[in-house]
Amino acid sequence: MKSILKNKQIVIGGVLILLIVLLVLLAPLITSGDYSSVDLPNKHLAPGPGHPFGTDYYGRDVWTRILYGGRISLSVAVCATLLAAVCGTLIGSVSAYFGGAVDFIIGRIMDVFMSFPMLLSSLIIGIILKASVRTMFLSIGIPCIPMFYRMTRSNTLSIRERGFTKAAVSMGSGPMRIVLRHILPNVLPHILVVFSSAMGGCILAESSLGFLGFGIPQPTPSWGLVVNEGKSFMFQCPWTAGFAGLFIALTVLGFNLLGDGIRDYLDPKIRNSYL
C-alpha cells in the first residue's frame, strides 16, 4: 500500500478531491450560508473582502453559491457514476460470460447507445424525464453505462481465458463462483480507473448541461447553473462563471489524475523498462 503513495498522480489527484470535498462539506461553516437572497444594490461586485469571489447579477455571493453548488453537482455525479458503474459492470460481465447471442444482442444495443454523443443522450433523456435535481443523475448516468460495459466486457473476456479461471472450472466451479471470486475481484481495479474518469466526465456533463441551459433548474444552485448565470456577463464580470469553471476544472483534474495514477499503478509496464 505504501507504494501507492509514491505515485504522484494519485497523491495530487486525491489531495485535490479531498480538499474540494472538504470545502463543500464545510460550506455552512466557511460561508454566510445564504446562497439565494437577492441583494441588487450589491450586484456584480468584484472579488474583495466579504465576497472572495465577488457577487453575481442578483448580488448573491458567488463563493457561497459555488460551495453549495458543489454539494449538488458532486452528489449528482456520484449517483450518476454509481448508476453507470453498477449497470455497466453487470451488463458487461453477463455479456462476456454468456457470450453467443446474449453478447451479440447486448453488443448491438451498446453500439446504438454509443452512436449518440453522451451530451446528446443526456439532453434527450432530460427532455423525457423533465430535468430536475432528482432526475439529473439519470440523464447523466445512463449515457455513461457503455464506458463501464466495454471495460468490464473486455477484461472479463481476457480473465476468462486465464489459467486460474480454467483451473477453477476444472475443479467443478460454477459460473457464479467464477464471476464473483475470480473475475470481479480482478476487474475491480480497472473499474476503479474508469470510475474515476467517469466521475470527471459526469461533473463535466452536469456543468455542460447547465451551461446550455438544460441543467438542474433554479433555485438550487449547482455548478452548471452558476456557470449558466454567469456566462452572459463574462465580458464585464468574468468571476462568476470564471470561478465556477475553475472549481469544475480542478475537480475534474483531480479525478483524471487519480484515474491515470491508478492505471499506471496497475500497469507499470512503461515505467520500469530499460531497453
Place this chain on the structure above:
Amino acid sequence: MISYILKRIISAVPTLLGVFLAVFFAVRMIPGDPAEVMLGANATQEQIDIYRESHGLNRSVGEQLVIALKGFATGDLGTSVSYSRPVSEMIGTALPSTIELALVGVVISSVIAVGLGVLAAAKRGRWPDILINILSTVGMSLPTFYIGLWVLTIFASKLGIIPVISNRPDIPHYKTLIGPVITMVLGLTLVRTTRSSMLEIMEEDFIRTAKAKGVSRKSILFRHALGNALIPIITMIGYNLASAMAGAIVLETVFVRNGIGKLLIDAITVRDYPMIQGTALVIAALMIAANILTDIIVALTDPRIRVTGES
C-alpha cells in the same frame, strides 16, 4: 480490401436502424400526446387530426414505425414547428458549417497535438515532456465551454480579433472558425494518446531490432515508432472527429455560430420536437459515418488488416 469496406458499411446498417428506433421511441416517451408534441402548442385541432391521419397515430405502433421509417429513408424528417420549414432542409443548410468546423478543428488540433505528443515521447522524463504532460492533463480537465468562454472573452472582447456573435452575415466566414478552432486546440486531447502510444511502441522488440541495425534515434522515433503509433493515433483522431459533432453543440452555442448543434439547442429551448428528432438522427448518423471512415483508414494503414494471410 473492397470487401472489407463493404463489410464495414453493411455492418453499420443495423446500428443506424437501432439509432432510428431509439429516437423514434424516445420521442414517443416524451410526456403528452404525440401529435400535440410534434405540432407544438399552437396547433389547431384540424392540423392535429391531419397529422394523426398521415402518421397513423390511430393505428398500431408497428404501422407508425413503418410510416416513420419510410419518411426517414426518403429524407423526410417532418416539419419544424418553430420555423414551419422541412427539418431536412434546415439541417441541410446547417450541416456544412458543422462538418467544416469539425474537419478544420480536428485536423489543426490533431497536427498540433501529435507534434507535441511525439516531442514529449522523444524527451521522455525531461522538462519538455513534463510541461507538455501537465498542459495536456489540465487541457483535458477543462470543460469545452469554459475554454470557449475565455477564448471569447480574450479574443473577442479584449482583443477584438474574432466576432462575439458569428452568425451575422457581415462577418467574413473564416473569422467564425477561429474561435472554435482555438478552443479545440487548447483541449489538447490527442497529446497523451500520442505520447503513450509512442512510448508503448518504443518498448516493442522490433524497436530493439532497429536499434541493433544501427538506425539513428531520429529515424527510430519517426519511422519505426511513429509509423506504428499512427494506427492508434488515427483511431483516436477518428474518435475525436466523431465527438467533434457533439462538441459542436457546445461550441456553436458559445460562439453563436450556425450549425446543427445550434439548431438542436434552439429546438430544445422551444420544444420543437421534429427538429430535435431530426438533428439527433443526423448527429448519430454522422458519428457512425466518422467511425466507418476511421476503420477504413486504419485498415488502409495497417497491413495486418489490408493484406491478410499468405494464400
Place this chain on the structure above:
Amino acid sequence: MTQSTNTADQLLLKAEYLNKKFSISTGRGFKKLSYYAVRDLSLEIKKGEIFGLVGESGCGKSTLGSMLLGLQKPDSGSILFEGKDLTNLSSSKLKELRKDIQTVFQDPYDSLDPRFTIRQIMEEPLIIQGIGPAEKRTEIILSLLDRVDIPSDFLSRYPHQLSGGQRQRLCIARALTLSPRFLILDEAVSALDVSVQAQVINLLLDLKEQLELTYLFISHDLSIVKFMSDRIAVMYFGRIVELADKHELSRNIRHPYTKALFLAMPEPDPDIPVEVNHIEAGVPSLINPPGGCAFHPRCPYATDRCRKEAPELREISEGHLVACHLACEPIS
C-alpha cells in the same frame, strides 16, 4: 480401430472418434473458415500408466487435453472415463467427476489467481466440492504442501512471492487436493528453468507412484515425453500418426514424422551433429489442409497414394499403431 488392451477394467479413459472444429474470421469477405484442431482421434489410457502426447505447436494436443478435461466439448465422438461418457453428463455428475480428473497447466504465473493467498488457492477446490470441515481441509492442505516441498508458513503468502518452480509445485499440489486418479499435465514443465524442470519431473514421478495416479503428459519436447512416459502418441495435424510403447518407439520408428522429430531433437553432446532433417520447412496451412496424408507435402517418401488417400491408424505389431501407407517396413 482396435487398440490392444488386456482387460476392460484396466482401462481408465477411452476416447473415440473425437472431432473438434474451430472457425476463424478471415477479414476478407463474410466467410468464416474452419479447421479441425482434432480429427477422428481415438485413444485409450490405461490405469497407472503415463501416456505421453507429443507434437509441435498447433497440432491439436492442447485442444485434446482440454476436451479430456471437460473444458471443451468435442463436436462429435465420445470420451469414456471409467465407462461414463464425459460429453453428455449432467452438470452435477460432471462436477462429481471433476474430482477424479485434474490438471496442471503450462504457465505457473497464469494459473494462480494473483489475489488469492496460498491457503485460499489450495482450499478452493475443497470448498467447491464441499469437502470439510475447515480443520479437515487444513490437514489436507498441509500434508499436500509437505509432499510438494512448500513450507507450511507460506500459507498466507501470495503467488507473486513464490519462484517459478514453487508456483508449479503449488499448482501440482492444488491439482491433488481432490485426490484425483487422473492428471492431465499440459506442458507442465515447459515454462520452467532447466535446473528446476528436473525437480518437478522427479516430483511428478514420485507422486505418481505414491498416489497411484495416471498421467496424460502433453509436451512438445520429445526427450522429456520419452523420459516420462510408458506409451507415447505422436500427433500431427489433429491426428495421432504413431502410437507405441516407448521402447518400441525408440527401436522401431515407423512414421517419417516421428523420425523427423527424433532427428531434430538437439542432443546435449558435441559429437552428435544436428541432423539434416529431410522434412521440408513449410508447415501446411490449417485452413487448407493438404489432401490425402496431411504429412505428404513434407514427407520425403510420399507416393501418389499418400497424396490421395489419408492413411488409417493401423496396428502393425502388438501395441504399435501407425498412420502411414508405407509403414510396413521400418524407416532407415
Place this chain on the structure above:
Amino acid sequence: MAENKMLRIKDLRVVFPVGGKQIHAVNGVSVDLAPGEALGVIGESGCGKSVTFSSVLKLIQSPPAMISGDIELNGRSIMDLPEKEMQKIRGKEVSMIFQEPMRCLNPVEKIGVQIAESLRLHEGMTMKQALNRAVELLKMVEMPDAEQRIGCYPHQLSGGLRQRAMIAIALACSPKLLIADEPTTALDVTIQSQIIRLIQKLRKETGMGIVFISHDMGVVASLVDRIAVFYAGQIVEQGNTRDIFRNPLHPYTAGLIKCIPRLDTESRRLYTIRGSTPNLTTIPEGCCFAPRCPYATETCRTVKPEQTAFPGGRSCACHHAASLN
C-alpha cells in the same frame, strides 16, 4: 595480449535500479572471442547472459542502468563511444538476432524494406540496389520464393521464415560478429534444427564470429567451439565445447548437463539441482552457487571463488574445481 581478439569484455557489471532495489544483473563478467570463433553462452533465465551481450551493442539504456567495466571491439573500447559512432558499429560490425521473430520485425513494413534499411544506412545503397541485395540475402538464408517474399509483411510468414528474414537483416552488411539471443527458443523443434543448420552453414560461408545464447545445452552442442556458462550474473565456467560436455569442472555445469533427459536416458529419475535460481538484489558473500551446491563447504559460503585457469584454455570459478575431478 598475444592473440588478437575481436571482442573482449572485462569485468562487466550492470545494475538495474527497480523500485528502490538494485538488481545486479551482470556481476563481473569477463569473456573474449577470437575472430571467427563461435561461443555458446549457456544459462537459465535471469542469469545475465542476454544483458551481457546486449551491452556489446549498447542496447541497454543507461541511465537508468548502471554499467561499468570495459568492452572492446577489435581493440577499441566502446564504453565511451558516442551514440553516433555506435550506430556505425551496430548492424555493420556486430549484428544481433533475437528470440521472437514475430515481435522483432516491424509489423507495418515489408520484409524487403527492413532488410534494405541496414544496407542503405551502412553501405550507402539506393533503395533499388538494396532491394536487389535483399533478394540475394533471402536466397542465402534459403527463403523459398525470395523474389516474392521481399514484398511480404511479417505476419504473412511462418515462424521459421520470419527467423530467416531476421537472419537476413542481421547478415545484410556482412558483420564480423553475430550475436544470436535464443534465436530458436520460440520455434518448433523441426524448424529449430533447420535454423541451427542454417547458422552453421552461414558461419562456414562467411567466417563470421558467433555468440549463440541459449538455455538449452543441446542446441549449442554441435554449433560452437567454446562454451561459457552463466549463473547469477557471473560466468562460472568457460572451455572448449567437448571439454565442457565430457568433463565439466563446475558443479553447476555438471548439474545442467545431467538434469536434462536425453533420448537414451533409461533411468527413472533425473539428477536435480536443489533450490531455485537466486534473486539478484544482493550479491552473496561467497560463491553464488553455494546455497544449491552439493559440495559446498564453509569456504564456499564465505569466500568468493576467482576465475582460475585450467589446462586446455579452460577456466572455472569454483574452490573445489580441481579436487572434484
